[in-house]
Each structure stands twice: as structure tokens, then as C-alpha cells.
Amino acid sequence: MNAPVPNKFIKGQTGEWEIVIGLEVHAQVLSKSKLFSGASTEFGAEPNAQVSFVDAGMPGMLPVINEKCVEQAVRTGLGLKAKINLSSIFDRKNYFYPDLPQGYQISQYKNPIVGEGEVFIDLKDGSSVRVGIERLHLEQDAGKSLHDQNPDSSYVDLNRSGIALMEIVTRPDMRSSEEAAAFLKKLRAIVRYLGTCDGNMDEGSMRADVNVSVRKPGAPLGTRCEIKNVNSMRFVALAVEYEARRQVEIIEGGGAIKQETRLFDSKLNETRSMRSKEEAHDYRYFPDPDLLPLELDVAWVAAIEKTLPELPDEKRARFVAAGLSPYDASVLTAERELADYYEDLAKGVDAKAAANWLNNEVLGRLNRDGLSIADVPVSAAANNAIVAMIAEGAISGKIAKDLLDIVWNEGGDPRALVESRGLRQVTDTGAIDAAIEAVIAANPAKVEEVKAKPKLAAWFVGQVMKQTGGKANPVAVNAALKKRLNLPEEG
Amino acid sequence: MSTAFTLAKARDALKARKISSKELTQSFIAAVEQGRPLNAFVTETPEKALAMAAASDARLAKGEGGALEGLPLAIKDLFCTKGVRTTAGSRILGNFVPPYESTVTQNLWNAGAVMLGKTNMDEFAMGSSNETSAHGPVFNPWRAKNSNANLVPGGSSGGSSCAVAADLCLAATGTDTGGSIRQPAAVTGTVGLKPTYGRCSRWGIVAFASSLDQAGPMTKTVRDAAILLGSMASVDAKDSTSMDVPVPDYEKLLEGGIKGLKVGIPKEYRMDGAPPEIAALWDKGADWLKAQGAEIVEVSLPHTKYALPTYYIVAPAECSSNLARYDGVRFGHRAKSARDITDLYEKSRAEGFGAEVQRRILIGTYVLSAGYYDAYYARAQKLRTLIARDFTEAYRKCDVLLTPATPGPAFAVGDKSDDPVAMYLNDVFTVTVNLAGLPGLAVPAGLTETGLPLGLQLIGKAFDEATVLRAGLAIEQAAGFAHKPANWWRAA
Amino acid sequence: MSVDKDTVRRIAKLARLAVPEENLAPMADALNGIFNWVEMLGEVNVEGVPAMTSVIAQKLKWRPDAVTDGGNADALMANAPEHEGTFFVVPKVVE
């Protein structure tokens, strides 16, 4: 467990409190069909349209495991640097609920497919925190009950019933709402890099059960509450904040925390006890007799390992080595699409210049337009050409921005546009000298001022640039101007 | 036309075009009607039978047809049959009409068989006398000498054993979780085979205890069992516990005799207090086999006495989970005017399940519940390992085991229904086989002094049904069991 | 171990079986009869014996990831005690 970090403590009336957070994340496996049936996993179908007789728990129906789901779990385990268990067992978790048609969930209890692993999270202050992964197991999702269609009834849709989930359980290693949200963000990045989960939290592809407790720094773990099914990173942070404050208030008021299941109400920004889950749980787990132990081949696991992509941490390290700041590297590796885009953009140009261009110009415009990297209208290759032209001195930084606007709005090849629209930077001294003469002739008073105060030379540079339509090379203008006005070198 | 055909004889007569499937099927439809006092069928499907017979006749006329072409069979009501009500002997399934066909029955229809209807059974296959059925008890066609008392046909496949014994069908399907094929076969003078676990697909069979359930044939002769198993068995991708072993030609493998076969006699099967008739029949069986060239060896299965209690933990545990899906939500019985969802569950299940099923659900829930799992379920599964090891050890010395099939003949309806443990003891000789996943065959071998059938059991190595059947054939031939029950039900 | 009325009540709740109050005691008796008989398993030394997870000597079969099923909503509703369109309907569940 991580050591207490004072600046993460929260203040109560009796002093400082440490928050202890563990997460159980349910990540939907990316697969065409369900874990134990051939029904589709596609989101948004008509009610019960994607339900096999197996998923509906019809009499005599039997589960047969989907190889892709096994592979995805192993791939995720490898991505979490975790131990892959070559033999694991599917158990039945028995309870009654209308959206649980078999009367049990097939899950893995004592012998999960993936054992201990780790994830490193990057915080805003540049620090990094290790979060231990306790296990990852495969299990079936439940269906969905809809409660607001009818005043007296609930409606049951089993489309989700039987979809494969990976339940990823962390150690209680997080100490702040920021860390909890950062963990979820990092985990999401990893599974998306791996292609094992789409990480779409709006569609419920990733949900977190958040375990929160508080304690005096250094004290033993306090009693925890589990906040169920929190479905965004922001809500995870808000739920932790609220729940920690609530627990501190109860303890400082002389009360004791009751271990319970709570839900996060995102409208009221508060957690609430779930009375329906109050009843003492006794899931009567036992190995599912319809399935045999799941045995994996060492060579099969090794073959999957060979196909793993470069993961965020490795990519980030490589970006830092290429000259990016750790912060920029984190931002650019958070999403695989963004990282890929960056790598294409940075080909053959300065890494830092490419990162700045992407951050300031491309992401800035996307932000302005409310778009994501997937919708970017200018290709990485086009941006690469623009950045290269700046480096070559073919265009100025100012022109480069205008050029990007043109390509952004109208499309076209940046190099061709530079020629056809005459955007090429003027380095011809004759033309620059002519422009300087024109500016001097028009502003005789200013000339005297500059000679007295050489710092005002910048004003002249600006005027000359204006005169040349921004195409003059500012370095050349500066040099010519200094020479013409006899200004000292360090001006 | 008489219905006293064996499956093999009827098949040969059909192939030779001496009879038609239509005539044969009509005779069986009439026999089923006349047999109603026995309560062997819960659903009769005469129209379907005639349509299937007509299709078979058309194929036979063209010289085509499968291994069971045109042969009328009865199906235990535990097999889901597409478009035909399937109740598992329970009220909770209501009028459930499956939109799918079990793999085993589909295999039979693919081989050309004709379905006469669905047979009665103990509710969810839990019972040894067919008295727990929601459709009422089945009566054994056999009655003791000079008695009109109704006897049980064994269970849980009591409707099937009765239908075969009374010539209401050529053969029937059964399922066996702790003896539910072999025990009813033994007490009705018929042949019952529980194949190796994984030999017949469980897909589409209403589950009782998944790790023990296995479908098998119930027939008039050992040859018929070989024929029927050949069509029931398959490798099924839809059942994860279906074993990838090709299905051999069991009928062909009946040939060759038993010379040199090593037959083990497990000494622990000599139970204190068992009727002397049983021990005498067992000795006779050993002598028959010896006379045909087999070698008799004594073997030990030291954990035998723990088999039944082990079974009564494992089976209820699995059943408590398997039967959770009967909740009144997607199919089956739903209680009226439930206050809320929990009330709906509790009432529907209390109304839908009979007393024995409720008792087993409670036992199973208890042994799996927090604090009891290790003492009961985990311990029972360890005992299962020991029981299976006993067999592995014994098979170092022999090829097949010979034991009694039941501790006694059929008993009177109502005799044991008050004492669950006494009822459970009916399976004392059969249940070990399920726990170890092995094949077991019950063959009629003689009559008691009171004129009731008794059977012997042959137990084989995993996937060695062929040897079991060959040894069974040897017993059958030596016993020359040609007795038939008096046809009292037609007059009834 | 002896099963009493409260135990029967508790497990009946877990099993979602309505057992009327007057049946709790007889059910406890019946269960005790069975559990007393099962007690004999306690005399076997099972130390080091692995619990059986399957009698089958076979690896778990895997199926390829393909959509081969579903699209049966009407067939699913055919046996439903109550449905609305292709939804199953149950009494209101309060979360």
C-alpha cells in the first residue's frame, strides 16, 4: 500500500484525514458475440432482439465459451503487467433479480484468469503513483430493468445479458479523487490501446464500483462503503469527494461508518444508501458444473504477448526521450488516436515543435469546434508539411497559422497552397530593403525615436512585415533594419 | 398388430417392407391409449407420430432412411421437444412449449424415429418411484403374484420404464442422475443404460444436477440399447461437457463374446440386510459370465458407503442453482397477485415446485451457504474424487464390474414416500457410477419369489459402453428372461 | 449441526421459496434427518484430496467469436407469463 501523502489529506474538525480508495471496474470486452452464447453484443438494439435462449436462461440451455473473450482477458492482463493464470475456474454467483435470467451470474471467484498486476497513474503535478491490480476476471453482464415505462411494472430487456465483462479489481492504493479519476483514465487508455474494450462510458462499456474509506493518517483501514456503477471519471471524483466528507462528518460526530452499498446521484452530487441491496448477501458461489476448468497454453499466451501494441507508459517514455516534456507526453499518449496522429505529424520534424503545433494549433481548433481527434479535418501529413515548411524557413509562423486555417476550412495541399497563393516567405534582401525604405520614408519621427531607444525596433519590424503582407522573413527584416538604422547588436 | 416387437425386430421388418411405419405407429398409438391407466404418458402426440411415420414410409419406399427409420419411441418429459409441451413433471413449467429441440431427440428424429409422446417422470427427475410427479404416479405394469396392489415403476424415468415394459413403445429415452434409468429398468424387467458422462449431449435436457445428469436408452433388450445409444450419442459443440470421442457402432461391437473378460465383483456391494434373493441373483450372474469364459475377480471400492450421502450434497447443491431460473418471469407458472418481485418469486416457486423438489432446493441452498460450503459441498466433491479413484484402482484388475442393480424389487405406491432417506437408498447401487461419470447398464436377470423382476448392473470404464453391452448381452442370454407382465391395465 | 426453524426460514428466503410458518418445523425435522445421515462423510480423511471439478478428462471447448444466435424476441415472449411488446414484465422493482 502506498505511504500517506500529507498534501492529499482532507481537513476535518479534528484534524486531517486520509482517503483510501479502491476500484472495481467493469469493462465490457470488445467481441462480436457474448461470453457464452452466439448473440450479438451490438449496442442499441430493439428490446430482447439480441438474446439467445442461453442468455434468457431457458430450460436445458448450456454455455459455451467465446475464444475471443478469453483472448481479450489475457491481452488485458498482459497490458496490466499481470500474472496470467493458466488454469482458472468459472463459478456461479447465485442471486435472484429480474435481469438475471439464470438465477446466477457466471463469474470467476477463487481462481480468476488474471492475477496481480500494476498500473502507473500520472498526476497533474508531474508525479506518478503505482496502483496495484489485485485481479481481473471474466464474467457475464446482467440484463436491464426499466422502471419508468409503467407505474406498476418494471420492464426487462436482456440484450446485455451474457455480454462478457472484465472485472478489474485494484488494491486500495488511491488517496484522492484526482488519483481515482486518473486511474480510471489510465485504465481506459490501456484497454483502448489494447483494443479489448472501447471504453465508452456513456454506453456503459466501463463502469466503476468505488470503495471509499477514511482514516487518520497512519491508522488502520476504516470501514468502507461501496459506491456502485459510477459511469464517468468526473462522477468518480465527485463521488469520492462527497463520500469522504460524509464519512469524516459521521466519525467526527461520534458515529460509526456502516459497511454498505451506495449509489451516486449525479443530479444531486451525493451518494445514497441502496436499500434494495441491504439484504445480507450469500451468493453461494460454486464451480459451474456446465463448464470445465479453463486451461490456457503457455505458447498461446506468449503468442498474444507478441502482438501487444506499445502501451501508453512506453510510448510516453519514448516521447520524453525524443524531447517532449513529461506533461506533453502524458497528454499526447492519453488516447491512442492522438498519439498515432502525433507520431505521423512529427515524422522528420522537431518533436517539440510538432507537439507544440499539435497542442496549440490543432487541438486548439478542435476544442473551439467541439470536435475530437477522430474528427480532425486536416491530416497529420498536412500538418507535418506545415511544420516542416516553418522549419525550412519557407513560411513564417504567422503564415503557417493562416495556412492551417485555409486547409482546415477549404482543404488542399499545404505546399501547393503556399505556391498558388504566394505565401512563401520573402528572404530576397532587395524586396525587404525596399519595404524598409518605404516605412522609414513614411515615419521620419519614429526613426529618431528608435535611434534613441533601440528597443522600439520591434515596431519597425512589425511595420515592415505589414508592408510585405507577413511574408517577409522576420529574422532577415531584423538584421537589415539594424544595419540600415545603425542599431547596436543587442537591441 | 401386436406391439411386442423389439426395436431390432421392428427395424428389420420395416427395412424388409414386411410392415409399414404407419401400421406400426397406429398400433402403438392404440396401445398408448389403452395404457392410460398406467399414467405413463403426460403428453401423447399421435398426429405428430402419424406424420413422422408417413415421412418414414416415404423414405423407406425409396430405399432410404436412417438407423431408426419409422420406429415409434417415447421421450421422457425432461427432453425439450420443439412445439411439444415439456413439463419435467413439474407444475412450475406450466404449459411450457420449447422453441427448440434437445440435441438427443434431434439426433433421434434425424435417424428417422417417430415420437409417440412424452413420458411421466419424477418432478425434475428427483425421485426413485415416480411418485413426485405433478401429473400423478405411474403404475408398474408388473404386479406381485396374487396381488392387485399398484407398484411403482421406479424413478425418475418411471413413465419410460413403464411404457417399455408394457409395450406402449418400442423403446424410450431416459435420464440418469443417480440411477434414474437403471433403477426403473431393473424393477420393470427392462434394459436401461446410463452412458459415460459426456457421451450424450445435455443440451436441451432440463437440468437437475449438471455434473451427474446423463441421457440414455431404455429398451427391451441389450441389442436395442446398443442400437438406440448409437443414435442418441453424439459429439455436441453446444455442450461444453460433451466429450470429443467418436460414436462407435455399438450394435456391431456386441459380437465376439466375453471370453477372457475380467469381471470384478466389488465386495462392498454386499450390503447388510439386503434380501437374500439379491445376493443369490448376483452370484448367479457371476456364474453365467464365468460359464461363458469370463474370469471373475474380487475387487474393492472402499468408499462405496459414502456415495449416497455425497450424492445428496452434490445433487441438491447443483439443483438449487439450476432451478433458480424457474422464477415466473420468462416462462412457466407465475403466482397471481404478487405484492412485489420477491413475493412473486417466493409464491410462484412455492406453488410450482412439489415437496421433494422444495426439500432438495433447501438442502442445496444450505450446503452452499456461507459457513457450510467447506463442511458439506467441498468435502463432498473431495469424496467424489476418492470414489472415482476407487474405480480407477479396481479397473487395474478387471474390465467391467458386476453388481446388483437395486436393493429390492418394485415396492407399493406410497410405501416409502414418508421417509426420504429410505427412498434415497433405492439408488445405493447405481449412484456411485454417476459420481464417477462411468457407464452403467441394468439388465433383467430373474424374478423374485413373488414374481417381480430383478436386474443386475454392469459398470464399465469411461467410454467403454461396448464392453458393458457385450457383458450385458451375455447375462441376458444366460438369464433367458422372457417374462412379461400380465396385461391388467387394458381391462382397467 | 442441527437445523432449526430460523435456519429454514433463512435458507427459504435465500432460495425464494415461501415456506408457511407451520411448515418450518416439519421441514427442519426432515432436513435434520438427511443431515444426520450425511454426517458420516465427516469420518473420511480428505486431507490433500483435490475437490472434483469435472469427471471429464477434457479441456474446455472454445467457440469462435461469431454472431450465430438471437433475433428471437417473439419466440422468447411466446412462453412469457406477461410481456409488453418484446419486454418481459414484472412487478415494479424499487432500487
Ligand SMILES: [Mg+2]
Ligand atoms: Mg463489485
Ligand SMILES: [Zn+2]
Ligand atoms: Zn462483477
